[in-house]
Amino acid sequence: MxxxxxxxxxxxxxxxxxxxxxxxxxxxxxxxxxxxPSPETFPIKELTEIMEFVMKKNSDLALQYGNTLGINPVREQISKMLEKTEGIKCNMENIIVNSGSQQGLYELGTVLANPGDTVITEEPTYVGAVSAFSANGLKMEGIPVDHNGMKVELLEEKIKKLILEGRKPRFIYVIPTFQNPTGYTMPVERRKVLIEISKKYDVPLVEDNPYGQLRYYGEPVPCIRSMTGGEDVIYLGTFSKVMTPGLRLGYTIAPEPVMEKFNLIKQALDLATNSFSQYVAYEYIKRGIIYxxxxxxxxxxxxxxxxxxxxxxxxxxxxxxxxxxxxxxxxxxxxxxxxxxxxxxxxxxxxxxxxxxxxxxxxxxxxxxxxxxxxxxxxxxxxxxxxxxxxxxxxxxx
Amino acid sequence: MxxxxxxxxxxxxxxxxxxxxxxxxxxxxxxxxxxxPSPETFPIKELTEIMEFVMKKNSDLALQYGNTLGINPVREQISKMLEKTEGIKCNMENIIVNSGSQQGLYELGTVLANPGDTVITEEPTYVGAVSAFSANGLKMEGIPVDHNGMKVELLEEKIKKLILEGRKPRFIYVIPTFQNPTGYTMPVERRKVLIEISKKYDVPLVEDNPYGQLRYYGEPVPCIRSMTGGEDVIYLGTFSKVMTPGLRLGYTIAPEPVMEKFNLIKQALDLATNSFSQYVAYEYIKRGIIYxxxxxxxxxxxxxxxxxxxxxxxxxxxxxxxxxxxxxxxxxxxxxxxxxxxxxxxxxxxxxxxxxxxxxxxxxxxxxxxxxxxxxxxxxxxxxxxxxxxxxxxxxxx
Structure with a gap:
């Protein structure tokens, strides 16, 4: 064969x-x-209790197929958690629960761009984003990073150039806080510029924030999605670093029209995310253990x-x-x-x-x-x- | 925006x-x-015990990222289970564990075909396959189904015609046992013809077998992958109908070169399947509860x-x-x-x-x-x- x-x-x-x-x-x-993450950080006792509780109370739902966009009570808890931890205001209708935020990246590359299209990333950027965007046949144009994250002054020039070449970028992908791989964080001034450029050139902005809660020193910088003008930013989050990665839970926040497209591709990708993991996360947030x-x-x-x-x-x-x-x-x-x-x-x-x-x-x-x-x-x-x-x-x- | x-x-x-x-x-x-499936069929007591056991014995691994192709002991158990239940002989190296067999379908459409390519399905066929193949931009040509499954005498004519049109199909997708949506089962004679045609025209054969174990009447028909000449058939299976769907576990068996490609796309799609679900399935098979x-x-x-x-x-x-x-x-x-x-x-x-x-x-x-x-x-x-x-x-x- x-x-x-x-x-x-x-x-x-x-x-x-x-x-x-x-x-x-x-x-x-x-x-x-x-x-x-280190296995030392896995909340084994708490998760064991939660799992037992879920199996006792909700096994009929936790073991069954769930909704494609995610189980509604879980989406609601995520929305509450994000308001508390990141100052993000969003409705549960704007949240899709994914099999890790890697899946969120793949979905994005499918929904917002066609094979051959160009997207903008940081340079260097997360290896999983390179993998997801490559799998979707996308071309990546990297904007160099310094100690303050993406050099936004180079971004506008790059967009202008790409538009002139007939290759208008389909979105801008950034990890502004404790960037992977560099660890650098973008100050609020550059974040404002990113929002402005995204609006000026009508290029959607994607903020990936897996590490935002893991700050060991200094004052938090607001995530872009929570800033004035950031309401249309597509935001990716994950439970891998604040619960455990093995339960494969991530989420994406996006405006209404994008959610419809996510629903379609998620149905094709794997029907729905693991219901059991979602019910575990529900209790994990609701009981305040996550904090x-x-x-x-x-x-x-x-x-x-x-x-x-x-x-x-x-x-x-x-x-x-x-x-x-x-x-x-x-x-x-x-x-x-x-x-x-x-x-x-x-x-x-x-x-x-x-x-x-x-x-x-x-x-x-x-x-x-x-x-x-x-x-x-x-x-x-x-x-x-x-x-x-x-x-x-x-x-x-x- | x-x-x-x-x-x-x-x-x-x-x-x-x-x-x-x-x-x-x-x-x-x-x-x-x-x-x-009906929640009546969920083995709640057994799964609760298994989950407690996994959390006690293997939480460091069950809560951590796993290998992209799946956790090795789980792949080994699946291989043993398939030999016992379906007479399939395969090495664990030829098994990828997926987030449901829906993900297996999506992977196939990505790995074996390019957007615009043609694939052959039964007519009618599983709605999730239509969704996965459409998402990959594939054209589907349906071969009508009768009480004995796909009318294989029409298949060869269709393949010849497509080759003449420069649209050689990239693979043939069938659900030969208790087909979705019709419920019909293909007798062994037609299965032999399918293997012959697949070999003659060098068109890979994909066998989806989610319901094979759920036989209420009559004698089992061997699955194509287990038949003489069926060694190269790509085979999709699932735990959704014999354990629970909420834990999102499926698997694909494929020859070595296809596995390499699966590894790449799975890495891009979601890095790896839920480790906890995999360890649960491991115990579920090993303890013989599945049977x-x-x-x-x-x-x-x-x-x-x-x-x-x-x-x-x-x-x-x-x-x-x-x-x-x-x-x-x-x-x-x-x-x-x-x-x-x-x-x-x-x-x-x-x-x-x-x-x-x-x-x-x-x-x-x-x-x-x-x-x-x-x-x-x-x-x-x-x-x-x-x-x-x-x-x-x-x-x-x-």
Missing amino acids: KYNFSDVVNRMKPSEIRELNKMASSPGIISLGGGM KQVELNKQIYRKKRDAIVNALKANMSDISTFSEPDGGMFVWVTVDKNVDTKQMIPLAIKNGVAYVSGQAFTTNGTQKSSMRLNFTFGSVEQLEEGIKRIRKTINESA | KYNFSDVVNRMKPSEIRELNKMASSPGIISLGGGM KQVELNKQIYRKKRDAIVNALKANMSDISTFSEPDGGMFVWVTVDKNVDTKQMIPLAIKNGVAYVSGQAFTTNGTQKSSMRLNFTFGSVEQLEEGIKRIRKTINESA
Whole structure:
């Protein structure tokens, strides 16, 4: 039998994260690669109680097919939670519950753009967005990021240029808070400019905010969706970082006409999101456990963030620059020397450490001397040892 | 803000099932519309015990991100289960665990075909396949179904014609056992012909088998994947009908090169399937509960199947023909009179009964005088009363 594969999947590159996770799961390897939360943060006792309660009270609904856009009481709880935590005002009718926010990204690429269309991302940007948009056959134009997130002064020029070329972008995708992979946060002034540009050129703005609640230092910056003029922003959120990732729950907030299109594509993708996970999340929010849990997570992750930043200061200051993020899950390291972090991976694995090379977060092969380091999964000791092993690897490869 | 939607979603029609479910959820309506299993069949006690066990023993893994293709011990259990129940021999490396088999259908449409390509389905066929393939921009060519499933003698002619037109089909999609929507089963002779034609013209064969285990009468017919020459058949299965649908678990078996492509698209779609659901399924199979549960389900559904068939005989024999399926979840009714079952829906709802009109299962607007009736969800009394209400509706609309 001959299988002829579609052009779309032939265009996609195998994810480096997948390969890395495989390598990184070997015994003895310290993985700074994946984007996994620490199992220490899983609220096992509370979830066990909730699961028992759900099975006792709502098993007929929690084990049955649910509505395509999500179970209504869950959508209502999400709407209340977002008002409390992010100052977002939205009706439950504007929320779709997804199988993780990765699915939200895929849906967006299907609903707002056709294969061959152009979208704007940050440069570098989240590897899962690259994967979702590539699968939809989209071209990505990256706007470089500095310590204050996307350089919005370059955005307007890029949009003008693309319009002149007949390639008006279909949307702008940003992770403004504790960006993945860099960890940088965009100040409120740039967020205002983003809203203005989006309105001026009629290009929808998509805000991905998986880490917003994980702030370890400094004052919160309002999310764009909550700001004046941000009502039309499409907003992606997730339970993976404030509950657990294994229950695969994310959500997208969008204006009415977009919701109708989400409904259609979600029906085709998987009919509906896991009902049981949704009922668990319902209780998790309603009982207020989520708010206590986030505080615990922050205590755990603050120490780890300090550990990796201090280890970088002690071991890497002389040969690299790195972000010192106020929150989130990642540090972005750019090595001064002419090191290719992708080529260096086999040596790193040999030395017992894994990371994701900068190239994975671009579509144009740049960011060769950078790497993304995760600090939420490993222990403080592993983070410290991992940085030493990275330094050793750089020394050996130079 | 102006949202420009993609051509793909504009090409998709809102699902009639979704609308119907909405209407059918009004109080007093007897729904023969959806494809839902009965909550009576949910193994609540066993699942509650399993969930507690999983949270105690494996919460660190069950709440964490899993591998993209599925958690290995679960894939291994599925492989063992399929050998036992369907006589299918496959390695766990050839299994991907999906968020329901709907996701398997969507993946297929992405991996094996490009937008604009043609695929072959049964006529009528499963509404979710129409939805998934439409979302991928595929053209569907339907081969009519009779009491013995797809008329395979028409298949070869169709393939030859399509090849001449430069539209060689990318795959053939069939539900050979207790077909959705008709309930018909394809005998082994036709299955052999399907394998031959697939090989002769190098067109991959896709076998969807959600209902295979739900046989109430007669001797099992082997699934195509288990037959001589069927090793390359792509096979879709689900836990929705033998465990519960709310946990959203399905799986696809495919040859090695297809698995690589599945891995890529699954990564883009939602990273991985719900880990918790997978660990629950692992215990559910390993403890052998699935086999006992299927026997219980069959007892419950056999009575319901008899109830709806008898009610049809008593109330509808004079004006319609209908299938008398040996298993599955659906009866297909074709009204003799020149009735348009889609136009009749509002009157049916007014009379307190819901069904899915035949048109939903085609892409060419045929099957206008047919309807699909589900018999697994309602009680025996509801099924009997529902058929009376349908007869009343036909009388009033004639």
